[in-house]
Amino acid sequence: MNLLIELLAFAVAIGVLVVVHEYGHYSVARLCGVKVLRFSIGFGRPLFQWVSPKTGTEWTIAALPLGGYVKMLDERETGTEPIPADALPHAFNRQPVWRRFAIVAAGPVANFLLAIVLFALVFATGVTEPAAVIAAPAPNTPAAVAGFDGGETIVAVRAGEASESEPVRSWSDLRWKLLGAAFDHKRVVLSAKDAHGTSDFQLDLRGLTEKDVDDDFMSHLGFEPGGGKLTVAGVQPGSAAQKAGLVTGDRLRAVDGTPTDNATAFIAYVKSHAGKPVMLQVERGGQAGQAGKLEDVSVVPQSQRDETTGQQIGRIGAELATQVPSIDVHYGPVESLQLGAHRTWDLAVYSVRMFGRMIIGEASLKNLSGPVTIADYAGKSARLGPSAFLSFLALVSISLGVLNLLPIPVLDGGHLLYYLVEAVTGKVVSDRWQLVFQRAGLACIVALSAIALFNDLARLIHF
Template sequence: MNFLTEIVAFVVAIGVLVVVHEFGHYSVARMCGVKVLRFSVGFGKPLVSWVSKKTGVEWTIAALPLGGYVKMLDERESEESIAPEDLPRAFNRQPVAKRIAIVAAGPVANFILAIVLFAAVFAGGVSEPEAIVATPLANTAAARAGFEGGEKIVSMRDADNGGETHAIRSWSDLRWKILDASFDHRRIVLSAKTHEGTYDFPLSVGTISDADAEQDFMDKLGFTPGGGTLTVAGVEAGSAAQKSGLQAGDKLRAIDGHNVDNATSFIDYVKAHGAKAVTLTIERAGKQQTVQVTPDVKHDASSGKDIGRIGAALANQLPSVDVRYGPVESLRLGVNRTWDISMYSLRMFGRMITGEASLKNLSGPVTIADYAGKSARLGLAAFVSFLALVSISLGVLNLLPIPVLDGGHLLYYLVEAVTGKAVSDRWQLVLQRAGLVCIVALSMIALFNDLARLIRF
C-alpha cells in the first residue's frame, strides 16, 4: 500500500509541476503571438492526443511522465516549408525580448505555483510542534549556548549590528530562520522563556557541512523538539526493556537523571550505552519509580557500528500550536518562503560546484517519489508543502545557465541582447552537447544517491 501511495503521489506531483511549467511557456508564447503546435505532458509515444478546434494546438499525454514540452513554430526545426502568412508567428522571428519572456515563463510559473501553495498552507493553518527545545547532547551548539531543555524559543535576532527581531511561532519557523543564518555565517541570539523568565542565548550556528546531507542539521546543532511526553507504547518479548520490568503505558521522565521529553534524544542516549546499565525514571499509575535497564548490543547495518537497544516502542506526544495567517500575510510569507528556498538551492548548488558541499545533496526521482508518498500520508498540508518545494527546485534547476535547459537558452538570448548578434549555430551545437553531458552526469549522480539511500551502501 505504501508503494502504491508513493507511485500515485509521485505521478500527481510530477504531472502538476510539468503542466504548470509548460503552461507558463504556452501562455506567454500565445500572448506574444507565437504559433504553438503541440503541448505534451510526458515524452515518447502519445497515449492520448487531440487537437483544439479553437487554437489548432495538439494536446498530448505521452508514455514517459518525467517531463513535457511545448512545440512552437520555428523555421530551424520545421522539416516542411512554412506558409508565408505564418512566418511572423515563428518563434525564431520574434524580438529577443519576447523570446526571453517565453523561455523564462516556465520557471516563473513554477515559482508562482510555489507562492500560491505556500500561501494556501499558511492561510489554511497547520498544526506544528512548538519551538520548545529538548535537552541537547553535550558539546553541541545548543548546549554551548546554554540550553538545558524545556526552554520555549519566542524570537531571534542577529547578534551583530542590532539586527531586527523576528518572532518564532513554531518549530518549523525556528528551523527556517536558523538555516538562513547558517548560510550567511551570521551569529544570532535566541530569546527563550523558562520557568524563571525570558533569557537570551547567543548562538553560533556555523555553516552547513557535507554530513548534513545524511543528518538533519538541527540535530547536529543539538536542537530537537521537546516539552512533550514520551510513553512506552509496547515492549518486545525477551528484550532488555521486558527484563527490566518496563510496561506499555509507562511514561518516561528521565534517564540517568537527564530529563526525557523527546524520543530522538532518548534513543541517542540508549544507543551510546550498549551493555551499560542506565536508570530510567518512569511514571506508572500516577506514581514515579526507577527502573534499571541494560541495553542489548546490536549491530546497526546503516552506520556499521554496534549500538545499544532496549526493545521498546515509543510514542512521543509533543505540544503543538496552530499556525494560521490572514490572506495578505499568507501571500507575503509565501513569497518570502519561496525566495528563501530558491536562494538556499542556489547557494547549495554553488557550494557543490566549488566542493564546499557534497554531491550527496542531489536527489533523483526515487527520493522524490519516496518523499511524495511520505508527505501524502502525513496529510494534505504536508503534501502541498512538498509540492511547493519541488516546484521551486524545478524552477531553479531550469534557470541554471546549462544549455538544453531554459537557463541555457536565456543565456544565448542575453548575449544576443547585449551584442546585437545571435550565438552561432555551431557554438549552440557545441554548447548543447556539453550541456547534455552535464545533465546526464547530474542525473547519474542523483540516481546513484537515490540507490545509496535506498540500499544504504
C-alpha cells in the first residue's frame, strides 16, 4: 500500500511540475507569435493525441512520463521539408534574441511562480508546526554559550547590527532564519520568553564552517525542539531498560539531575555513558490533567559497537516518543504571497549555493537526490497531509527551476547562455561550437544522474 501511495504521489508531482514548466514555454511562445507544433507530456510512443483546431498545436501524452517538451516551428528542425514563406515570421529561430530568451526562461520562471502559489496556499490555509521552544542545549554548543537553559520560546530574531527584529512564529520559521544567517556567517540576536519574561541572547554564527551548515546545523548549534513530553513508547525484552524497571508510558523528566524533553539529546547522553550508571527521573501513573508520581530509576546502558563509527556506545533498549508543543500558523492572503515569494527566493538561493559548493568540493555530492528519493518523499509527504505534500511539491518545483537555469548545454540555462553571448557580441554561437557544448553538457547531465541514482541506492541499502 505504501508503495502504491509513493508511486501515485510521484506521478502527480512529476505530472504537475512538467505541465507547469512546459506550459511556461508554451504560453510565452504564443504571446511572442511563435507557432507551437506539439505540447508533449512524456516521451516515446504517444498514448493520447489531440490537435487544437484553433492553434494547430498537437497535444500529446506519451508512454514515458518522466518529463516533457514543447516543439516549436524552427527552420533548423524541419529536415528536408521547407517552411512556407508565410509561416517564417512565426518560426522560433526568426525571433529577436530577447523573445527567444523570454520563451526559454519562461519554463523555470513558471516553476518558481508555482512554488510561490503553493507556499502561499499552505500559509493561507494554516499549518500546524512545532513551536519555537528549545530543549536544554548540549554543553559548549553555541546555544549553551549564548546562555540558553532550555524551555525558552524564541519569539524574534535580528541581525547583530540591525535595529528591527523579525518575528519567529514556529520552529520551521526559526530554522530558516538561522539557516540564512549561518550561510552569511552573521551574529544574530534572539529574543526569547520564559517564566521570568523576555530576554535577548547573542548567537555568534561567524565561526561556522561550510561542513557545519551542511550537516544538521540546528543540532550543531545546540537547538532541538523542547518543552514537550518525552515518554517510553516500548521496552525491548532483556534490555537494560527492562532490567532497570522502565515500562511503556513512563515520562522521562530528567537524566542525572538535568531536565530532559528531547529524544535526540537524551539518546546522545546515553550513548556517551556506555557501562556507566545513569539516574533517570520518571513520572508514572498520571491521569489526564494530573501529574503522576516521580520516581528515580537507575539504568546502566549496555555497551555496543556503533556500525558507523566503530566506537563503543551505550544503549538502553527503549523506544522513545516525543510530543512537542505545536502552534497553528495562519496568514492573510497578501502576507501569504509575500511569505511564499520570500520562501521561494530563500530556497532557490540555498540550492544555487549548495550546488556551487558541491562543484568546488565544499559540500558533499551525497546531497544530490534522484527519482527514487523523490518518490519516497512524495509518498511520505502525501501521507502527512495536503500541507506537507504541497510544501514538498513547491520544494521540488524550485529545484527543477534552479536545475534548468544552470548554464549547462541541453538545459534551458545553456540556451540562455547562448542568447546572452549573442546579445553581447551580435553573433549567433556557431552550430559547431553548440554541438561541442551540447556533448559536454550531456556528459555532465549523465554524470549528475548517475551520482543521484547511486545516492538513491545507497540510501535504500544503507552503505
